[in-house]
Amino acid sequence: MSISKETYKVLESIVGAEYISDDPVVCEGYRTGPGGYECGLGYERLMTVIPACVIMPNSTEEVQKIVKVCCRYKIPYVPYSTGFYGPRSHPHVEGELLIDLKRMDEIEIDDKHWFAVVGPGAIYSPLQEEAMKRGGYVVIGGGGAQASVVANLLGDGWSPLSHRICLPHRRILGTELVLPDGELVRLGSLAQQDDPFWGEGPGPDLRGLLRGYTGLRGCLGIVTKMAVKILPFQPERLEPSGISPHTTLLLPEKRVKWINFVVPSKEAQVKAMFEIGKAEIAGAVTKVPLFWRAIAKAECKEEFWDLWGQENSDTINKFFIVRVLLIGFTSEEQMQYDERVLMDIMTELGGEARRTRPSDESWIKNADSAGMWVMCGSYVSVDYVIETLSQATEHGEFYADLKWKYTPPLMPDYGDPGWFQSFELGHQGYSEFLVYWDQDQNTDGVDLFYVDTAKMNIKQGAYTSLLGPHQPLYLTGPKYGPNYHTWLLRVKDEFDPQWLCHPPVPLAHDVFVERAKWMKPLKDWEVPKDLPK
């Protein structure tokens, strides 16, 4: 289904002929898959289509005008910043307008108050470079240095560096949001003046509505501008070095240093993270999956499997590493102090420091998420858990158990319990569970596993942050909150009564389960009869 000529002309008058196209070839270039995050799966095949038209606005005003035209002509639309987040950020219904926000890529730093105003087309690494030039830093989320800052902060926005500088909702300041009807809402201090320096403002704080825990995938309007806090880092330059693919940041060792410790047990791992947080030291504290190390060491896919083939269930499940980033935020002496405290903690826990390269390939400036695809070709993080440090690790065991059931098609990883780290100086523990597969195999098992994780969490009484549009809303809604789905749907109805903003999100996964015959064995919950088809 195409957009009518009349509507096209109206849209064209907003942005100019150069920035709109309904050419089928141009639109094909915006297909979500078959490769990419969560691609090559049933959800991508059954729930996504190419856009009917692509438009590239250059300002908040243009976005407002476009959205108002969509409302007038009943055109479904989806905001799109980089397209990296896979099928959930691509058109789901025929005749949809894709609003590509890449022209809105400004990065403006307020040097006095240390915040950056970014547009939705701006990605992380330029922002981080600008911040580091000033002795500051931001967190580049696990989504990668290539992720849109705005989209990532609305959805995820954390990394090992969140040990020190917190969860994303604490770093979002004044924000401009174009509502699904085209009206503009200015959040935080922007509500009162043209200065976005502060996150809170008069009236209800809609930041929670915007992102919930892990975002609403663009179904409640379009953020066109966001101010993001810049935090103090340290003054020395981290010098880029090497030629692709072996590029890295050389660390000034007296001010920035990674140290890898091997500890005797999972309990020691948790305890170490807790004590490091309690002592209020370090810039990052994390345990990463062993296969990430193999990715980092391997020259190519085949070499990864050579390395992985040398592992076994013992080496994986007894891999207790604590990776600590020390930062001399205020001085070399401060870092020396941190290191002495760290060594005392590790000595008490039986941790041994291993040789660690004085460089950073991933996390400070380049969160290297693209490497996740090298070994199998397909990947998704199936769950994010933010709990206490000790509870977060228990979650890993449930996952490891469930993964066996779906291996293959999942990559044989011996039940690796995923990525685990401290948030906010140990006040929270974070776990992320990553699964990999080859999209050329039958991937029904991956689709089943994804929903089965929600059922497992419900059964175990475990918290998960991948709710909302990430799982069937009528499966998880009655169990969490409870009935958070009714609230979410009321909010959606209120702000977007025509359901034009990225339909059928947040009910897309419910629709997918109804469409996918292979999902029937898992389907034991009720959905209303008027679910979008």
Place this chain on the structure above:
Amino acid sequence: MAERQTKIDVKKLFAESPKTPVKLDITDLNNFVYDMSRCIKCKGCTWVDHIYMPGAQFRTRCPTATRYLFDSYGANGKMRIGIALAEGKLKWTDKLLEIVYADPLCGACDVGCKRNLDLEIGLTLEALRVKAVQDGVGPLPAHKKIAQNIKKTHNFFGSPHNNRTKWLSSAKITPAKKADVLYFVGCSASYSNPEIAQATAKILKAAGTDFMLMPDEWCCGNTVFSVGMIDEARDLARRNIDEVKKTGAKTVLVSCAEGYRMWKVDYPKLLNIATDDLGFKVVHLVEYVDELIKQGKLKPSKSMNMRVAYHDSCSLSRLSEPWTPWEGERGWMGMVEPRLARRRGTNGIYFQPRDILKSIPGVEFVEMPRTRENSFCCGAGRGTKEAFPDLALWSAQQRLEEVKYVGAETLVSACPWCKNNFAQAVKADGNAIEVLDISEVILASIASKG
């Protein structure tokens, strides 16, 4: 449900998996369906390597994606379009031809992707053009004109063949009848940029290197190859290689980056042989001179007081790694057998030109924000200037912004196509930037001896 493995046997899993034959043969787009289907839209093809990301300015390294903005013009979009084409879901249209051809095939996407993944993006883009020609819709009229010129006059410009060696007479240089080194001048230096040919020849003379020319030099075929006219390009490759072999030369020396890539990479690719099996060595002037300087056989002694930025010509840098034929099969988890040493741009000619420039007294060498494998192409190469002059001019203007950003007075490259394109952009914008080929700089630095 699988048994809980305590140990997996990767070799067994691979051996028992279904296999698909794979070739790095650009005459069949289907050879690259796996690569196209694994593009993850990280846009590593577009962004500067994040480690080297210079800040809010100069974020991208792909001219096409930066100029046209729609994803469809970036490699990530082209991979999706390529699959639809391979599957017969898209038909050729003017827009599709524009997307396939408005692209200098500069290799930025290929090395950007291969920083993390093993996907053959550059070859896929070449295969798309070959398919356009196979399907009877490509290349574009401007390219066909070049192909006709080459067929009729053996040169890109359609100039009289007899004028090919005209540059010699004004330089008062007489090449040797027979020598180990054969200087392949190329169309550009022969016809439009004689100063490069003359400088190269004088440098060789100054170094005491005897050189000969090809008795009857023809075009290297860069443009016809680049636009997908594979048969015509292969004929030229065979002809030129045979001519070199007849001379007995041990080394083919070129002063043009595009020609360098053709001889070193694409001739072997076209003939399914390894670069090492050409029967002679291929070197660019900068490799040769760098070695001479390091051996003390050539000394740039004349001071040249200028602040210089160096532009990495794509075909000399990230696109210049030698070619090795490969075919095999793909199996479990997409692994291939036998092992494939991917060309990731790591071993391009990056340091030699910089070392040369730094060795010249008085030269203040400055790096632009996007350097080496992250360089922003001038936009002239591989059929772009001829069919999309606005894209070529725009790309050069973007690069010149970097020259101004670092305050350089002189922009040096090692390819006549880059030099001409930059010179035109400088003229169009009225910039006070001098554009030189590295051969001219080298000659000036040794001129007192030469």
